[in-house]
Amino acid sequence: MARILSGKELAAKMRQEMQTELTExxxxxxxxxxxxxxxxxxxxGSISYVKGKEKACAYVGINVQKYKFDADYPQADLxxxxxxxxxxxxxxxxxVQLPLPDHINEEKVLYAIDPEKDVDGFHPINVGRLxxxxxxxxxxxxxxxxxxxxxxxxxxxxxxxxxxxxxxxxGKPLALLLVQxxxxxxxxxxxxxxxTRNISDFTKLADILVVATGRPHTVNAEMVKxxxxxxxxxxxxxxxxxxxSGYRLIGDVEFExxxxxxxxxxxxxxxxxxMTITMLLHNVIQxxxxxxxxxxx
Amino acid sequence: MARILSGKELAAKMRQEMQTELTExxxxxxxxxxxxxxxxxxxxGSISYVKGKEKACAYVGINVQKYKFDADYPQADLxxxxxxxxxxxxxxxxxVQLPLPDHINEEKVLYAIDPEKDVDGFHPINVGRLxxxxxxxxxxxxxxxxxxxxxxxxxxxxxxxxxxxxxxxxGKPLALLLVQxxxxxxxxxxxxxxxTRNISDFTKLADILVVATGRPHTVNAEMVKxxxxxxxxxxxxxxxxxxxSGYRLIGDVEFExxxxxxxxxxxxxxxxxxMTITMLLHNVIQxxxxxxxxxxx
Numbered sequence: 001m002a003r004i005l006s007g008k009e010l011a012a013k014m015r016q017e018m019q020t021e022l023t024e025x026x027x028x029x030x031x032x033x034x035x036x037x038x039x040x041x042x043x044x045g046s047i048s049y050v051k052g053k054e055k056a057c058a059y060v061g062i063n064v065q066k067y068k069f070d071a072d073y074p075q076a077d078l079x080x081x082x083x084x085x086x087x088x089x090x091x092x093x094x095x096v097q098l099p100l101p102d103h104i105n106e107e108k109v110l111y112a113i114d115p116e117k118d119v120d121g122f123h124p125i126n127v128g129r130l131x132x133x134x135x136x137x138x139x140x141x142x143x144x145x146x147x148x149x150x151x152x153x154x155x156x157x158x159x160x161x162x163x164x165x166x167x168x169x170x171g172k173p174l175a176l177l178l179v180q181x182x183x184x185x186x187x188x189x190x191x192x193x194x195x196t197r198n199i200s201d202f203t204k205l206a207d208i209l210v211v212a213t214g215r216p217h218t219v220n221a222e223m224v225k226x227x228x229x230x231x232x233x234x235x236x237x238x239x240x241x242x243x244x245s246g247y248r249l250i251g252d253v254e255f256e257x258x259x260x261x262x263x264x265x266x267x268x269x270x271x272x273x274x275m276t277i278t279m280l281l282h283n284v285i286q287x288x289x290x291x292x293x294x295x296x297x
Numbered sequence: 298m299a300r301i302l303s304g305k306e307l308a309a310k311m312r313q314e315m316q317t318e319l320t321e322x323x324x325x326x327x328x329x330x331x332x333x334x335x336x337x338x339x340x341x342g343s344i345s346y347v348k349g350k351e352k353a354c355a356y357v358g359i360n361v362q363k364y365k366f367d368a369d370y371p372q373a374d375l376x377x378x379x380x381x382x383x384x385x386x387x388x389x390x391x392x393v394q395l396p397l398p399d400h401i402n403e404e405k406v407l408y409a410i411d412p413e414k415d416v417d418g419f420h421p422i423n424v425g426r427l428x429x430x431x432x433x434x435x436x437x438x439x440x441x442x443x444x445x446x447x448x449x450x451x452x453x454x455x456x457x458x459x460x461x462x463x464x465x466x467x468g469k470p471l472a473l474l475l476v477q478x479x480x481x482x483x484x485x486x487x488x489x490x491x492x493t494r495n496i497s498d499f500t501k502l503a504d505i506l507v508v509a510t511g512r513p514h515t516v517n518a519e520m521v522k523x524x525x526x527x528x529x530x531x532x533x534x535x536x537x538x539x540x541x542s543g544y545r546l547i548g549d550v551e552f553e554x555x556x557x558x559x560x561x562x563x564x565x566x567x568x569x570x571x572m573t574i575t576m577l578l579h580n581v582i583q584x585x586x587x588x589x590x591x592x593x594x
Binding site (some may be wrong): 107123124125126127128129131132133134136157158166168172173175176179180181186187188189190191192193194195196197202 | 404420421422423424425426428429430431433454455463465469470472473476477478483484485486487488489490491492493494499
């Protein structure tokens with residue numbers, strides 16, 4: 001049976017490390033990192049994600065200012081708020097929870113955030129830095145996947161990493177991150193997606209398989225080779241009457257059968273999810289330190 | 298024998314189209330696109346590249362202002378010049394010929410160029426736009442490779458494109474360009490490089506193989522499958538006493554033996570090279586039109 005790559009455990013460990021660092025940062029430099037979180041509308045998923053981020057920030061010692069608006073909040077007001085936060089030296093990071101309501105141009109909003117406060121790493125300038133290997137904010141999910149592998153002593157260099165899914169927040173930035181000629185990267189990368197003719201031709205070749213399609217049952221045991229390392233990024237709600245909530249979460253991978261063949265696998269929940277938030281915390285801390293001249297990121 | 302994908306012929310055709318467009322643009326809108334080219338130092342390769350760009354601009358009807366400085370030109374002066382060009386509404390595009398002398402921070406210089414005038418597409422904001430599929434300037438070589446395939450009726454969608462080489466100006470941006478869910482793209486992408494354990498394991502799987510390593514003899518006939526389409530990006534000088542210059546140019550691919558197995562192949566010289574410059578011209582024209590409000594890019 002495969003080793004379980006517990007993001008939950010690793011995230012707990014890393015957050016404890018961060019807590020220690022922030023205690024020191026406060027006593028030595030009187031610095032408490034500060035994150036502004038903007039939530040527009042009542043999407044239940046977004047509300048729950050923001051709650052998770054607030055809780056994690058509170059735990060490690062990051063101040064959060066939450067701005068919550070109704071779904072009809074005007075775009076111009078949102079852009080004005082972002083400008084104010086950009087100009088406020090007490091704000092280290094700015095996070096706009098996605099998706100935004102339809103009347104708001106998401107791209108315009110993300111571009112408006114000062115790249116130095118863009119702790120989600122979604123501003124094109126940070127994307128560009130990621131591609132060319134320059135210092136910048138790496139988006140939480142790809143960064144969390146890299147850490148989950150490395151901190152479990154899974155070498156990435158020289159491995160064939162097959163990524164299923166080409167989203168702007170997982171597939172493409174992960175490819176750019178892991179292809180770099182750097183320690184903890186240097187992988188051969190294949191990117192598959194809905195346009196790939198026969199996905200199993202590629203998944204079978206993977207030493208490390210990352211599945212981020214948002215579709216349950218994307219990968220089963222027949223589609224992987226013996227000993228593969230599997231990272232399951234999917235978070236899918238399926239009905240389950242035995243649960244109080246009426247549903248449970250599953251990934252994009254058939255966990256039971258694939259874990260019988262894999263050497264290591266990340267579970268859902270408790271795999272990539274907690275790592276994503278942890279790397280956001282990391283970015284906020286880096287932003288605060290950089291803006292106060294305490295260290296470079 | 299493989300069909301020859303002549304970049305020389307295609308570039309000639311596209312430049313003629315551009316010439317026609319620019320004649321019309323001048324008569325209808327009194328607009329002549331303008332490119333500022335900055336060359337620092339005496340690198341013979343750079344001098345020859347700049348000459349090629351000047352000639353191509355002149356042919357299609359783009360004005361060029363060339364700034365040529367000695368190798369010891371101070372970085373501060375160079376940055377000052379770029380600021381002036383950024384602020385000059387008569388300048389549509391700015392190109393700094395790379396590489397720069399060692400005392401100049403290349404990154405700092407590229408970041409200083411207004412992204413709207415960055416016709417090389419090297420500013421991180423344009424790299425970011427490329428990744429997320431937003432409009433922006435696409436670097437000439439990847440864009441030229443895409444056009445060389447498409448205008449030769451080689452479908453990219455659904456194909457397995459294997460890229461050997463992970464540079465910031467070819468390998469990585471080409472991967473981002475061809476993986477997009479868009480017409481003329483939508484390929485499954487594999488990126489190989491010096492960290493790949495056995496490159497021929499991957500090159501053999503390619504429907505379309507792009508080789509951009511800068512090393513002659515990187516790919517031979519044993520490393521490709523029957524019917525592959527090969528794009529050779531390499532430009533390597535090797536000694537040849539039968540030539541007046543004392544050298545000739547070869548690519549990264551063993552042209553003779555690979556073309557016996559491939560269905561199509563781009564030659565060196567006369568393949569990707571002329572396409573790179575052509576797509577630079579394209580960017581300058583788009584920049585001029587966008588800045589004058591004539592059309593979006």
